[in-house]
Amino acid sequence: MPELPEVEVVRRGLADHVVGRRITQATVHDVRSVRRHLAGPADFADSLTGRAVTGAVRRGKYLWMQPDDDAVLCHLGMSGQMLIQKPAMPAQKHLKITLDLDDGMQLRFVDQRIFGGMLVSHGGAVLPAEIAHIARDPLDPDFDADEFRRRLKKRQTGVKRAILDQGLISGVGNIYADESLWRSKLHYARDTKNLRAAEVTTLLANVVDVMSEALAQGGTSFDALYVNVNGESGYFDRSLNAYGQEGLPCGRCGTPIRRDAFMNRSAYSCPLCQPKPRKGRW
């Protein structure tokens, strides 16, 4: 569920509550949450026991803790949560992994749908090999906007597909794709090859803006599934202009927002502000 702003909120929580701590014990409650740790759940737990966490880093929607040169790579999938809680707190229904910390608190990974998970990447502290294919995200100081433009221009696809491709630009999911396209007055099916340079520049700026604004508001929460490490919801959902707004008036022109089936999911757009491309025209 979480996109870059939500994952960054979680990373900051880990930086505050886990970095500087030592993991005294690791418990895997559901092996499916460590299925990407190929050496198995026992090795996962053994690899973490006694390790001190020295950093918490994020690229796109992935984040990892750094026990020295290694990485505990985490992805929240659609429903993953990281919670800092006292051991006395009753276990959540979908509690998957518990890391006991040397200050008496626990880091709990809760994940209803189990699309997320953790793995230990040996020597992966700088960049885990498992995510070498993930592009830098636009909030990364080393994000290369010119390279993004070059690579985008070479794509033969629709613009929303392109910005959802984590290998081209990371961190953008369905919410912020629709929101940045709405702000840019671009239809999601616009061909990347036919985008004008100014349109790409505007889009990139809007991607950065919408994710920065969402981050400042603690992320987007529609329900209790997305929360920070203290269990609190973000409130950027109040600022959404397109995503989930089917039938509601466009904030610019009043035309009802429409929902289209797209990539087995949804694409929300304003039919007037974001005109559908016609063959031969764009």
Next chain:
DNA sequence: CAGGCTACCTGCCCGC
């Protein structure tokens, strides 16, 4: 490489 489809999961909401 593009893109359609499936799998991986649980839960909620709606219509019947």
Next chain:
DNA sequence: TGCGGGCAGGTAGCCT
């Protein structure tokens, strides 16, 4: 009240 279908902030892999 129950059941089936559709839907949900994601990713990877297989096929054409």
